[in-house]
Amino acid sequence: MASNAAKRYAQAVFELARERGALDAWQSDLTDLTSLMNDRLAAAFFADPNVAPARKTAVLDKVLADGQPEARNLAHMLLERERLGDVPRIAEIFEERLRAERGIVIAEVTTADPLSADGEAMLRERLQRLMGKQIELRLQVDPSIIGGIVARVGDLVIDGSVVSQLRKLRARLATAS
Numbered sequence: 001m002a003s004n005a006a007k008r009y010a011q012a013v014f015e016l017a018r019e020r021g022a023l024d025a026w027q028s029d030l031t032d033l034t035s036l037m038n039d040r041l042a043a044a045f046f047a048d049p050n051v052a053p054a055r056k057t058a059v060l061d062k063v064l065a066d067g068q069p070e071a072r073n074l075a076h077m078l079l080e081r082e083r084l085g086d087v088p089r090i091a092e093i094f095e096e097r098l099r100a101e102r103g104i105v106i107a108e109v110t111t112a113d114p115l116s117a118d119g120e121a122m123l124r125e126r127l128q129r130l131m132g133k134q135i136e137l138r139l140q141v142d143p144s145i146i147g148g149i150v151a152r153v154g155d156l157v158i159d160g161s162v163v164s165q166l167r168k169l170r171a172r173l174a175t176a177s
Contacts, residue, residue: 006086009083010091011097013026013094026068027095029071033063046079057079075087102134103134105135106135107127107153108140108151108152109139110142110149110150111145111148113143115139124137145163146163146166147161148164149161
């Protein structure tokens with residue numbers, strides 16, 4: 001669960017980015033910061049009280065050298081407030097807001113075998129027609145479904161797996177006797 005601070009930072013960043021027409025630039029800057037904070041050694045560096053704040057600031061500035069000045073300001077503020085650990089959650093909330101802003105929903109799709117690029121495109125197209133929104137696929141492979149797909153889009157589950165079909169067939173046969 002996100003800290004209230006992470007939610008507030010994400011909200012403020014998103015509003016600033018939208019008002020300045022810089023949603024993609026902020027997305028990139030937050031991705032860079034998240035990559036840094038997800039690195040075990042970097043996280044230890046920033047958490048170490050023996051490392052001078054100036055050295056930490058210099059690392060942040062180097063990571064965001066091509067970023068926006070406001071992103072560097074955010075990183076500095078998070079460093080001062082000892083909240084750099086919130087960066088991944090801030091970025092995650094920002095991404096959620098960005099998808100909502102652009103009318104994109106996530107479809108978590110499980111298949112028995114990896115889909116080809118053509119298969120992904122066809123699946124995305126069909127789900128977009130069904131949902132009436134743009135779809136971002138999150139693909140997983142699970143051989144235990146034997147074949148077919150299982151797609152989750154929000155609260156909707158589309159289970160076209162062979163395992164599900166076999167269960168339904170078994171239930172029908174059990175009630176028919």
